[in-house]
Amino acid sequence: MKYEEIRQQVLDAILEASEKGLIKGTSGNIAMRDPKDPIIAITPSGIPYKGMTAEDIAVVELETGKWIDGRFKPSSELPMHRAVMLARSDVNATVHTHAMFATIMAMGGENELQPITPPQCEFTPVGIVPFTMPGSDEVAERVVEKLGAAGRAVLIKNHGMFCCGRSMKAAMAATEYVEEMAVTTFYAKLLGVYEPMPEEGVKKMKALIAKDQAV
Secondary structure, eight states: OTTHHHHHHHHHHHHHHHHTTSSOTTOOEEEEEOSSSSEEEEOBSSOOSTTOOGGGSEEEETTTOOEEESSSOBOTTHHHHHHHHHHOTTOOEEEEEOOHHHHHHTTTOSSOBOOSSGGGGGGOOBEEEOOOOTTOHHHHHHHHHHHTTTOOEEEETTTEEEEEESSHHHHHHHHHHHHHHHHHHHHHHHHTOOOOOOHHHHHHHHHHHHHHHHO
16 A cells, blocks of 8 residues: 555544544544655545545645545545645644534634643644635635744634644644643633733743754
8 A cells, every 4th residue: 555654644643533522523634744755645535434444545646636546535625734735844744623612712713712721832823714615725725824834723713723733743732732722711711710821921831842842
């Protein structure tokens, strides 16, 4: 099987996301860039994840989006994953989910999601992309724009979230912590005790995290 390693990483990640409740049914999709060839592996469209095998993961050309391998056609959100990888050479893995609280917190459509606990700082700022049709070039362009040169995550109004990282582990960590950020924000606001971390504290945490990752 061609590109077995990255296809297996995509499969393992989608199963993990499903087990953790970040993805339900056939919603959500995950992609991984090959380290040597200009291709990406991505979850297929509309196929249940339970019982899926690595051979079911689609392989497409990064530059053109042409489907070149895999039993099933690639996710309809392929344009979004491709656009981010084409714009960001540092991004090798991307995760899109419809996680419940991230989707709820995207409803406001204006304010960025702010960190409440220190571990969440690494993945901020988390901006909000206005609703555009799923699978469209427009939503892909807006996600790329909102992520900018170094962003790790965005929320998409009435849709979900999109996270990325240098590795699948990093992209999955962003996904989990952004959902945690959304959960803590939701309940804190519901209880009337919402108080995000101070800006100075966020800056110090991000600097400390960056220093640790550089070692």
